[in-house]
Amino acid sequence: GDPILDVQDLAMRFPVKKGLFGRTVGHVHAVDGVSFTIQQGETLGLVGESGCGKTTLGRSVARILEPTSGQIVYRGRDGAATDLATLGRRQLRPFQRDIRVVFQDPFSSLNPRMTLLQIVGDPLRAHGIAAGGELEDRVAEMLTRVGLSPKYMRRYPHAFSGGERQRVNIARALIVHPRLVIADEPVSALDVSVRAQILNLLWDLQDEFDLTYLFISHDLSVVESICDRVAVMYLGRIAELAQTAELYARPRHPYTEALLSAVPVPDPRLRDGDRRIRIADDLPDPADPPPGCRFHSRCRYAEPGTCDVPGSEPALGAVGPEHLAACHLTDRLTLQSPFDAPRSR
Ligand code: SF4
Structure with missing residues (x-):
């Protein structure tokens, strides 16, 4: 069927300013042509290191930020398609009821x-609903x-734990019965012991409220447990996109391979030190991505003359059924x- 959301060639540029008068000296391409x-009803994961643009992308889709260019076509309950980008x-108001965000930090996102x-x-x-x-x-x-008792509803956020505050965050997002929820690192700030509870809650609520999720996370274990498909982002672009099981078992992009190699897998035969693929620690400056393939400065397979040729950035293309790299x-x-x-999940 038709997708609930169709993002085409989305870009988000921020000016880099310098000096006393804030002269613009360049642009950071936080999101640089993403489609x-x-x-409806699926969970798409968006993974990558901090600085890859995933949060900016999520905020553009929710139209908290106005994208520089591209389309964000949202299909409403009545089937009508609207480009939210412009x-x-x-x-935007009626759409802000349909598309809601759950932010990462349950401490700073609630007014004390x-x-x-x-x-x-x-x-x-x-929204004038009640x-x-x-x-x-x-x-x-x-x-x-x-999972919170209504008898606490006259209390203030400080009286609650991190997990409880995240439940409040989720309640605030869902109270208007949205269709698409953008969950931006919803469990990253929580203790490991409460992460599974919140993930299970999100999963139950998805069924109950017929929700579609864009699930943003740097944690590949979490993403594997909850997402149907996964998009891997690197420096503002999608490096790879596939069904979760396919992407995790058969990565087709060296960056995905490196990320997966660092995921702790409960298998005693595989010790971390044996298989982790080292990638250079520092992410290149997003205002000045490397020419050619933007991953070439950190890729262990990079071939000079192929991967670093200015103007020949590899396009996201089909490498298998529903698999792009x-x-x-x-x-x-x-x-x-x-x-x-x-x-199986
Ligand atoms: Fe592929 Fe070359 Fe880019 Fe490595 S540097 S991801 S081998 S295109």
């Missing part, structure tokens, strides 16, 4: 001076649904993965 779709603030009732109820008020007693009833219902040498390389068989 992908998300089907809409102004007023026109607002009670849970105010925090979770605010979107209902802002007020007064009805609003309170809906907040109580949603808090219960995310952007590497000149992908057909010649035999890449390794610690995930040898597709694992």
